[in-house]
């Protein structure tokens with residue numbers, strides 16, 4: 056393993072890097088932590104110094120991204136490392152279309168950084184608030200039969216490991232670590248930069264339609280296979296799904312973006328403002344939820360436009376919620392969706408938040424939810440002020456029956472023992488962790504649960 060030992064600062068220099076910690080909460084307000092210290096390094100040297108200091112004072116270190124994981128994966132009980140100061144575009148290889156980004160770069164910064172180079176990220180999830188390191192570390196994904204999640208779009212990474220060494224992982228250096236490091240749950244080291252395989256910038260034609268629940272499920276495989284990016288939302292208590300079919304077009308295709316007013320009305324007023332009100336109403340008067348959902352499924356999701364890829368892939372989410380998402384073999388999606396519908400009907404629950412159904416191509420990352428199989432994703436949500444536990448436990452039981460793997464950044468109740476059975480390379484990942492972080496400097500209670508101590 057090729058490692059470079061960087062000069063570490065002495066204890067005095069490092070002391071100025073550590074500031075007293077402040078209480079931290081994740082976006083969904085379901086997890087919190089009270090770190091002893093917080094460090095905001097702006098150079099790799101400073102990251103190395105924090106790692107050395109952490110060892111000296113015997114405190115664990117955890118990098119935090121944008122705090123958008125629903126699980127406690129980013130909770131830092133010891134030293135919280137905020138890499139917002141290590142961001143931006145560090146290198147562009149125009150020929151290979153590969154770009155190296157600081158680990159703390161937020162996804163929303165990337166389109167502007169890539170635009171002058173005529174590049175874009177190949178696929179994205181629903182929002183762009185996350186950091187690139189946080190998104191890849193948990194296996195964040197979007198939708199699309201032929202497209203992988205973000206971690207599989209990485210070709211290289213640099214991390215600071217537990218002994219303060221700098222480890223470069225790419226096709227010619229430590230390549231055997233790539234399937235672990237690209238999606239490492241923050242357990243292998245502190246990522247300081249990542250290199251992303253980009254594509255020429257492109258435009259998406261978006262078609263959003265309300266359709267019949269059974270018609271879409273009966274035809275699911277064909278719909279996924281005939282589209283670049285297909286997904287749907289089902290509002291519980293209705294027979295309607297809102298489908299989204301996005302088609303990739305060259306960068307010079309004619310644009311017909313949503314007007315600013317239409318975008319504000321759909322995405323800010325309806326999807327966030329009115330939706331917040333209906334969720335609050337549904338919480339106070341659960342019996343009103345089916346009616347509200349029927350109305351919501353009629354008022355939203357009927358539009359067509361063409362815009363830059365990032366403007367189509369991502370939207371704003373201001374209504375807080377809690378989420379569980381399971382990856383299952385794609386062919387099981389119709390049965391699994393129907394099983395969740397039956398569950399809701401049988402239990403008589405009133406669920407205001409829609410279920411989201413997406414897909415991804417198989418990849419070869421050891422802890423990827425899409426490892427080794429064509430994948431379908433089912434995400435269930437609850438308004439953040441409602442209790443999600445009973446619903447999520449019951450959905451998890453269904454998903455495990457379909458060979459489900461939980462999203463690492465979304466709520467689930469599994470542990471290392473149950474997860475090991477779902478991932479053929481779980482043991483390989485643990486061996487890399489043992490090699491890079493034998494003393495568990497980067498552990499926290501969530502990682503203890505899902506990977507073991």
Ligand SMILES: Cc1cc2nc3c(=O)[nH]c(=O)nc-3n(C[C@H](O)[C@H](O)[C@H](O)COP(=O)(O)OP(=O)(O)OC[C@H]3O[C@@H](n4cnc5c(N)ncnc54)[C@H](O)[C@@H]3O)c2cc1C
Nearest residue numbers: 120121122123124180181185186189192195196241246464
């Ligand atoms: C509103 C909303 C919408 C979402 N939409 C989607 C979606 O469409 N698709 C999807 O798959 N997920 C989605 N998610 C989940 C989200 O993408 C992931 O949880 C993602 O990890 C969050 O990124 P973050 O920057 O907030 O990371 P955090 O949650 O802060 O951290 C996640 C992990 O990354 C690690 N990490 C962060 N930085 C580093 C670093 N420099 N080095 C090493 N480890 C690091 C942390 O230690 C932790 O283990 C959504 C979440 C929310 C709240």
